[in-house]
Amino acid sequence: MKCSRCGAVAQVALPSHHSGFCPDCFRVFFSRQVERAIHQHRMFSPQERVLVALSGGKDSLSLFRELVLQGYDVTGLHIDLGIPESSPPARAKVEAFCAALGARLTVLDMTREGLPIPQVKASVTRPICAVCGKIKRYFFNKFAMDNGFAAICTGHNLDDEVGRLLANTLRWDVAYLSDQGPSLPGREGFVAKCRPLYRVSEYETAAYAFLNGLDIHVAPCPYSKGASFTRRKELMNRLEIESPGAKLQFYESFLKNARAHFEAAEARGGAALAPCRSCGYPTSAGVCTVCRIREKLA
Numbered sequence: 001m002k003c004s005r006c007g008a009v010a011q012v013a014l015p016s017h018h019s020g021f022c023p024d025c026f027r028v029f030f031s032r033q034v035e036r037a038i039h040q041h042r043m044f045s046p047q048e049r050v051l052v053a054l055s056g057g058k059d060s061l062s063l064f065r066e067l068v069l070q071g072y073d074v075t076g077l078h079i080d081l082g083i084p085e086s087s088p089p090a091r092a093k094v095e096a097f098c099a100a101l102g103a104r105l106t107v108l109d110m111t112r113e114g115l116p117i118p119q120v121k122a123s124v125t126r127p128i129c130a131v132c133g134k135i136k137r138y139f140f141n142k143f144a145m146d147n148g149f150a151a152i153c154t155g156h157n158l159d160d161e162v163g164r165l166l167a168n169t170l171r172w173d174v175a176y177l178s179d180q181g182p183s184l185p186g187r188e189g190f191v192a193k194c195r196p197l198y199r200v201s202e203y204e205t206a207a208y209a210f211l212n213g214l215d216i217h218v219a220p221c222p223y224s225k226g227a228s229f230t231r232r233k234e235l236m237n238r239l240e241i242e243s244p245g246a247k248l249q250f251y252e253s254f255l256k257n258a259r260a261h262f263e264a265a266e267a268r269g270g271a272a273l274a275p276c277r278s279c280g281y282p283t284s285a286g287v288c289t290v291c292r293i294r295e296k297l298a
């Protein structure tokens with residue numbers, strides 16, 4: 001197979017785009033997908049300060065590298081979850097990566113915050129991944145708000161987005177469907193959230209990380225085994241093999257044709273938010289989840 005751009009030998013085949021690329025042209029393809037996502041959804045400009053959540057995995061490190069190369073004003077934020085098997089190596093990868101790039105990084109340590117994830121896991125009945133996700137989003141938002149960032153970016157890729165869209169659609173979950181998308185504007189108590197990798201697949205970010213020699217954290221979280229989101233991704237991948245391009249089309253058609261309806265429905269009947277009595281974070285429950293867990297552990 002020949003590279004669709006320059007005619008050299010292709011090394012990355014992309015059936016979804018009916019093309020294949022040599023390493024250099026693949027880097028150009030990847031950059032353009034990120035650029036297109038940022039511009040099309042008016043995520044942020046080079047003049048704005050942007051926080052990027054770095055887990056140490058291929059997606060967030062690839063995103064961070066790309067934003068630095070494209071000249072954006074980015075700062076990394078890593079949440080050390082305090083999981084003995086996985087947190088120290090993940091944190092070390094993020095720290096080494098940012099040091100090599102000469103980029104700013106802040107690490108928030110959940111053990112110091114009184115919220116080490118193994119203890120949180122022992123204290124809740126709900127699946128830990130959902131609770132851990134809530135805690136991470138809480139600190140992403142709080143840090144960005146307290147420090148005046150224009151937006152927080154995460155490394156969610158097309159497969160993450162489509163897997164979540166499928167789950168939300170199977171339940172017709174109006175609240176979640178109303179705010180699923182690559183770019184959520186800031187509002188009272190919440191900083192803007194952006195997902196500039198939403199156009200690239202898991203395979204494409206893995207190829208980008210590999211071709212650029214990124215030293216990434218690869219071990220999965222010890223608590224995520226058999227998680228339902230992995231099975232949904234597999235399901236969508238089977239659909240993609242049958243019908244190349246189906247994932248991006250499913251997601252973009254949702255944004256174009258359906259999302260506004262869910263947003264309007266949620267605006268009519270959604271739960272009202274008020275500041276948490278303890279920390280001020282917007283919540284519909286009086287005291288927010290993070291403060292309730294913190295009190296329980298204390």
Ligand code: AMP
Pocket residue numbers: 052053054055059060077078079080081136153154155156160
């Ligand atoms: P995940 O939910 O693990 O697939 O992660 C989705 C995105 O959330 C990643 O691409 C990162 O941008 C961010 N993220 C996940 N875990 C962390 C962490 N411990 N610290 C900072 N950002 C994280």
Ligand code: FES
Pocket residue numbers: 081117128129132133221222223224
């Ligand atoms: Fe949070 Fe695994 S990363 S539970």
Ligand code: ZN
Pocket residue numbers: 276277278279280281287288289290291292
């Ligand atoms: Zn609170």
